[in-house]
Amino acid sequence: MRLSQLIGQRLHEAPRDAQTASHVFLMRGGFVRPLSTGIYSLLPLGRRVTARVEQIIREEMDRIRGQEILMPLVQPQELWEESGRAQAIGPELLRFRDRNDKPMVLAMTHEEAVVHLVRSDVTSYRQLPFMVYQIQIKYRDEARPRAGLIRVREFTMKDAYSFHADTESLDEFYLRVHEAYERIFRRVGLRECVSIESDTGMIGGSMSHEFMALAECGEDVIFMSPDGRYKANRDVAVSGVAFRKTEPRTLEKVHTPGRKTIEEVADFLGITPAETGKAVFYATPDGRLVFAMVRGDFEINETKLCNLLRTPELTFANDEQIRAVGAEPGYASPIGLDSTQITVVVDRSVAESSNLVVGANEPDYHQKNFNFERDLPAGATVADIATVRPGDPCPVTGEPLIMKHGIEVGNIFKLGTKYSEAMNCRFLDRNGRSRPMIMGCYGIGVGRTMAAVVEQAHDDFGPVWPMSIAPFHAHLIAINPGKGSVGEEAEKLYTELRETGVEVLYDDRGEKAGAAFFDADLIGCPIRLIVSPRTVKAGQVELKLRNGSRRDVLPRGDIVAEVRSIVEAELARLTP
RNA sequence: CGGGGCGUAGCGCAGCCUGGUUAGCGCGACUGCUUUGGGAGCAGUAGGUCGCGAGUUCGAAUCUCGCCGCCCCGACCA
Numbered sequence: 001m002r003l004s005q006l007i008g009q010r011l012h013e014a015p016r017d018a019q020t021a022s023h024v025f026l027m028r029g030g031f032v033r034p035l036s037t038g039i040y041s042l043l044p045l046g047r048r049v050t051a052r053v054e055q056i057i058r059e060e061m062d063r064i065r066g067q068e069i070l071m072p073l074v075q076p077q078e079l080w081e082e083s084g085r086a087q088a089i090g091p092e093l094l095r096f097r098d099r100n101d102k103p104m105v106l107a108m109t110h111e112e113a114v115v116h117l118v119r120s121d122v123t124s125y126r127q128l129p130f131m132v133y134q135i136q137i138k139y140r141d142e143a144r145p146r147a148g149l150i151r152v153r154e155f156t157m158k159d160a161y162s163f164h165a166d167t168e169s170l171d172e173f174y175l176r177v178h179e180a181y182e183r184i185f186r187r188v189g190l191r192e193c194v195s196i197e198s199d200t201g202m203i204g205g206s207m208s209h210e211f212m213a214l215a216e217c218g219e220d221v222i223f224m225s226p227d228g229r230y231k232a233n234r235d236v237a238v239s240g241v242a243f244r245k246t247e248p249r250t251l252e253k254v255h256t257p258g259r260k261t262i263e264e265v266a267d268f269l270g271i272t273p274a275e276t277g278k279a280v281f282y283a284t285p286d287g288r289l290v291f292a293m294v295r296g297d298f299e300i301n302e303t304k305l306c307n308l309l310r311t312p313e314l315t316f317a318n319d320e321q322i323r324a325v326g327a328e329p330g331y332a333s334p335i336g337l338d339s340t341q342i343t344v345v346v347d348r349s350v351a352e353s354s355n356l357v358v359g360a361n362e363p364d365y366h367q368k369n370f371n372f373e374r375d376l377p378a379g380a381t382v383a384d385i386a387t388v389r390p391g392d393p394c395p396v397t398g399e400p401l402i403m404k405h406g407i408e409v410g411n412i413f414k415l416g417t418k419y420s421e422a423m424n425c426r427f428l429d430r431n432g433r434s435r436p437m438i439m440g441c442y443g444i445g446v447g448r449t450m451a452a453v454v455e456q457a458h459d460d461f462g463p464v465w466p467m468s469i470a471p472f473h474a475h476l477i478a479i480n481p482g483k484g485s486v487g488e489e490a491e492k493l494y495t496e497l498r499e500t501g502v503e504v505l506y507d508d509r510g511e512k513a514g515a516a517f518f519d520a521d522l523i524g525c526p527i528r529l530i531v532s533p534r535t536v537k538a539g540q541v542e543l544k545l546r547n548g549s550r551r552d553v554l555p556r557g558d559i560v561a562e563v564r565s566i567v568e569a570e571l572a573r574l575t576p
Numbered sequence: 577c578g579g580g581g582c583g584u585a586g587c588g589c590a591g592c593c594u595g596g597u598u599a600g601c602g603c604g605a606c607u608g609c610u611u612u613g614g615g616a617g618c619a620g621u622a623g624g625u626c627g628c629g630a631g632u633u634c635g636a637a638u639c640u641c642g643c644c645g646c647c648c649c650g651a652c653c654a
Contacts, residue, residue, distance in 0.1 A: 012603055012615075013588050017647050028587095037646065092653070109654050143577075143652050151653085159654095208654095219653090313652090411654075443654070480612050514614035521614090532613065542613090 001044075001472065003507040003519070006030075008043035010522050020217040022454035023148025025463050029522045031450075031471075038145025038153035040447070045523065048471040049450050050156065054135050056187045056468065057158045057444055060180045064173075066133045066160055071113040073137055077103035079112045083422045094141045106139035111419045111441060114161040118437070119425035125165045128427060128437065129173060133160035135446065147217055149451035150407055160442040163420075165429060170414055170438050174207070177412050177442050181211055183576050185409065188449055189466025191456050193409065196222055198233040208413040211444075212406030213452035220408050223401045225394035230401075235303035238384055239392035239401065243295075243352035248371040254357075256366045260330030262296040265357060265366060273297040277350050277358040277370060279332040281317035284309065289317055289325060289342040291334055295349035295356065298386040305345065305385045331359035333367060335375055344380040346372060351382045407452045408445075415439040463524035464546050467570035472505040474563055475525035477516045479532035481508065489556075490531040493541065496560050502567060521546070526570065527563055 008030030017034075018024040026032045031046035042050060058068065077095060080086035086093070086105075094106040107113065114132065122128070135158045142153045149155075160177070164170040178195065185193040192214040197207075210233060212222055221234040232238075259265045266273045276296030282305070283289055290309060294300050302314055319329045325342045327333070334344050335358075350356065351372045358370040372380075390403040419425065420436040429435050450469070457464045467473060476494055481487035487508075494506045505525060507516050513532075520528055530542040541559040544551045545566075554562055 009586070009604080011587055015587065016582080016589095019648080034646090089654090090652085111654085138654095140653080144648095144650090146648080413654080441654085477613095483612080510612085512612050512614085512616060514612090514616080516612095517614045519615090530613080534613080 001505050003505055004509045006044060006505070008045055010519050018148060020147045020150065020451075020455065021458050022150070022217075022451035025454055025458055025522070025524075026149060026451065029462055029524065032149065038142055038151070040149065040152065040154075042447075045471040046450070049465070049469050050446050052469040053188055053446050053449050054156075054158070057135065057184055057446070060184045060187075061131075061133045061158070061160060063183075064131065064176050064180050066131045068134065069117070069132045070134050070136060071107075071110050071117065073107050073139065075105055075107050075113060077105050079116060080105055083112050083115075083419055085112070092140050092142065094139055108138055108140040109441075109443075110134070110136075110138075110159055111161070111415070111439075112423065115419050115423045115425045115439075118161075118163060119420075119423065122163065122437070123427055125427055125429045129162060129164040129169045131160055131162040131173070131177075133158060133442075147219075147451075149447045150217065151219065152447065155448065156446040158444040158446060162440040162442070163425075164438040164440070165427065165435075167416075167438055170416075170440050174412060174414055174440055177440070178209065181410050181412065181442075181444070184444065185211060185213070185449075186576050187574050188469050189453055189457065189574055190409070190449070194222070194224070194228070194231050194406070196231045196233050196406075197236055198411065206414045206416055208411060210406075210408050211410035211412075213409050213449075213456060214404050215407050215452060215455035216405055217455060218405035218407040220406045222404045222406045223388050223390075223392075224404060225397045226399050226402060227397060230394045230396040234387060235301060237388040237401070238395050239386075239388045240395040240398060241349070241392050243349060244354075245352060246354045248374055249355050249369040251370065251375065252368045253360055253362075254366050254368055255364060256331075257364045259364075259366075266296065269357060269366075269368075271357065274353075275355070275357060277356040279334070279359060281322045281327070281329075281332065282314040283317045283321060284311040285313060286311075289321055290314065291325075291327070291332070291337060291342050291344045292347075292385060293334060293345070293350050293358075294347040294386045295353055298347065298349050298389070300347075300385055301387040304383075304387075308345065308381070308383050308385065309343065326361060328359065328361045328363055331361060331363060331365060333359040333361045333370075334380065335367070335370070336361060344376070345385055346376070346380050346382050347386045348382060348384055349386055407448060407455065409449045409452050410442075410444040412442045413440060415441050458524075459521075459548075461518070461521035465524045465526060466574060467526045467567060468574045470525050471523065472503045472525045473567045474502055474527040474529055475505045475507065475520045475523060476529045476531070477507040477513075477520060478510070479513045479516065479530060481510050483533050484536060486531060486533055486536050489536050493529070493531060493556075493559065497563060500560055500564055502560075502563055527566055529559065529563070 010030050011028045014024040014028050018027050030043050032040045098104050138157050139154050145151050162173050190213050195209045195211050198210040223237040224231040259268045262273050262278055273296035277293050278296045279293050292300050322329050354371055355369040357366050357368050360367045391400045394401050417436040425437050426434045454463045478490035497504045526546050528544040539556050540553045542553050
């Protein structure tokens, strides 16, 4: 490709909207352009990168016997009513009507479509197991897109679905997909990418892992032990904090005028937040009230609480609801609540501590010396509902947990029979008995992976692409091409490189050297070749690696072979 | 959906408070000449519904009201 012909202007300055490194450089380098909030076009450079990412994914899916298919983006809403998700999913699912007034949706994932496809085609255990996948656009009407390509509304995703006769088969295949994902993320050049156990969320199922590319701008929070043996999403992470009980003292009411928050109460009484109990009232969508309590120095993890209560969401209860069960907002106590009207959940940190300060269910009063076993003898659930804090001991190694941010580039789920049962996707087993198929599903965000790579591999001047997904292997610059035979020499080299299979971006514009170098940095190809009056005269070509590891002047006759060998070595290095 | 910010040329911005000719600047683009190893110089050119719509006024980029769009924080999120 000739740079003079390439569509996608490089920008000297980043658009004001661009905040993260990947957003800035993908914009400045001419890889992507925004069309609307969270909706982007890919320019030729960006498309070349995503095409390479897709090809790597394709190869690894094929390696585990995946069969590529393509399912529709536009789907009738009735299909989503079959699975129950038309009701379960909120405005994130974009609904509209076609010209015949038929309710339609834009698919945000393809469980329904793939089940629809498979249930009429696969009927026997002899056909199981198998996996189909596609690389296709999804649309999610995100409440708030952010960080450029990290969180968007329209995006390309590889989604794969496996179908099994029994859970052993799914378990076995799940591990194979896990391995395939490790290969994929290694091959695309993500340096720090960990798989962590995660919450299954709205997609359901029994087990799931998220593949997290570690990056400061990531939205997800991960807790890891220093040796990496333990790693988990914040929503499932547990800490190994040890609590200590002491001799229970007598309950005692204390006057705490106007002190509602943990900090105010602890300050006023001259104690630490760890000596208090934090109470929060929630309401579930079906109208249940929940009283949740953690020790004052912890935070409640709503995801853990939701999972415990088997509810899709929790909202804060209002003062009216709180007073209706005999509690006082800001001074709430679990003591004396009517357990027929409210579910009481107490974190381990409360159950295993002694003599905490809690509310008195009376304005301006708290109670000292709350002891769970003595003061709440029945009707309360004890569970882990607290969010882990950085520095808490690891439950496995005991070392202080490290908190990291990550970009979720992929995930894998054991779905089980959630969709096959709801949508009647069944097969006949060996004994002629009809049974629902057991499913797994596996996603990778293509654009997000590209952005994650840039987050992990860039310098002040632009991205430093791994060879495997770089838009071109090499960036050839002719400096002063009008002088002597420089232009012809560069053209010859351009042709020779392409003939040996090297993908080359050729800067034939004749810009000043400085300008050409800045553009090359901004585009970020791994190998830079320079042909100039100086090198032509010496019968040489300059070679520089974008990552800064090498800068050489080589004989003209050696350069093509050398470039080829660098490309091959780099690709080999990235292949497990 | 709550809070905040911003919409003026492809990109970055000034002008707005205090209304007043043909709306500026830098970068980028185009033409020519000179340049050519880390964003060159000179000369010239093109490029604007000042987000949209009402209103106030002799006169609106500027003041008022409404709407739209975009970004950030939060809520939310297979």
